[in-house]
Amino acid sequence: MSDFVKPWVVISKCLGFARCRWNGLTIQDEFVERLKPHVEFMPVCAEVEIGLGVPRDPIRVILSNEELRLVQPATKTDVTNKMRKFCNTFLTSLDEVDGFILKSRSPSCGIKEAKIYPTMEKSAAIRKGSGFFGTAVLERFPNLPVEDEGRLRNFIIREHFLKRIFTIARFRSTKKTQKMKNLVQFQAENKFLFMAYNQKEFRVMGRIVANHEKRSVSEVYDNYEVHLYAALAKTPRYTSYINVFMHAMGHFSDKLNKQEKSFFLELMEKYRSGKAPLRSDTDVLMSWGVRFGEKYLLDQTFFNPYPEELLDISDSGKGRDY
Numbered sequence: 001m002s003d004f005v006k007p008w009v010v011i012s013k014c015l016g017f018a019r020c021r022w023n024g025l026t027i028q029d030e031f032v033e034r035l036k037p038h039v040e041f042m043p044v045c046a047e048v049e050i051g052l053g054v055p056r057d058p059i060r061v062i063l064s065n066e067e068l069r070l071v072q073p074a075t076k077t078d079v080t081n082k083m084r085k086f087c088n089t090f091l092t093s094l095d096e097v098d099g100f101i102l103k104s105r106s107p108s109c110g111i112k113e114a115k116i117y118p119t120m121e122k123s124a125a126i127r128k129g130s131g132f133f134g135t136a137v138l139e140r141f142p143n144l145p146v147e148d149e150g151r152l153r154n155f156i157i158r159e160h161f162l163k164r165i166f167t168i169a170r171f172r173s174t175k176k177t178q179k180m181k182n183l184v185q186f187q188a189e190n191k192f193l194f195m196a197y198n199q200k201e202f203r204v205m206g207r208i209v210a211n212h213e214k215r216s217v218s219e220v221y222d223n224y225e226v227h228l229y230a231a232l233a234k235t236p237r238y239t240s241y242i243n244v245f246m247h248a249m250g251h252f253s254d255k256l257n258k259q260e261k262s263f264f265l266e267l268m269e270k271y272r273s274g275k276a277p278l279r280s281d282t283d284v285l286m287s288w289g290v291r292f293g294e295k296y297l298l299d300q301t302f303f304n305p306y307p308e309e310l311l312d313i314s315d316s317g318k319g320r321d322y
């Protein structure tokens, strides 16, 4: 499996697509640049869309009478309703979308770290939360990957995001065919990936595909989709990867000699204790797949979940980085 369906990703326009920030600048993000050949980006700037212009006086989120409002202190304008209307119209208009990359900390696009102030007047922030557009995205698309460019500097978050958008895009394209055999193939080729992500959902998805209840194809796809999102919701634990390694090794148990088996078991132990990256184990399994012509294993998205050009082991330094 090496043909990747390009995911459709809505992105904050100021992340390298236009000089639309309040100060007339743009932000070049290295990861976004690398994604460009592999992703269909849909850039949007909520603040420009509601007519604030470039450059513009900054806006901020304030907590007023226990309600969040979006205001422009310099002009004493409240743009909350305009922004809400835009969010609703824009998000409703989206037909195909597999994920979002939004600008961190923005009062519009932020998904976590936007500052919330007590008043329009000069004051210190009282807490942090999501911006107006970010909130609307999170509410409207609770099942899709939504990240900001800051969080995507973390290796684990970036890996999780990439795996999700490419898997969801591939499912979307499979679903369009409305053919059962394509869904069966999708489930088979993602077997190891789903096992790593969520064993319980993986089994449920297997039962849905088996379709003993003889449901219609569209019903099967819709039901499967719900569980696909649930399966991909959380980053796998490293112990789940070890279970997949053991399972994959079972494919070669009668073909490997004692030394090869113990070498791999030692490698897994190193991975378990954080002394070797995931890649060292997957590369050995891949090499066995090539050596013994195990097409089923080589076709597993687990080994190749997104275009290799996007692999980057750099990390912001928060948490286990593999």
Ligand code: SF4
Binding pocket: 012, 013, 014, 015, 020, 021, 022, 044, 045, 046, 047, 048, 103, 106, 108, 109
């Ligand atoms: S953060 Fe969002 S609203 Fe602000 S400039 Fe960037 S795209 Fe526009």
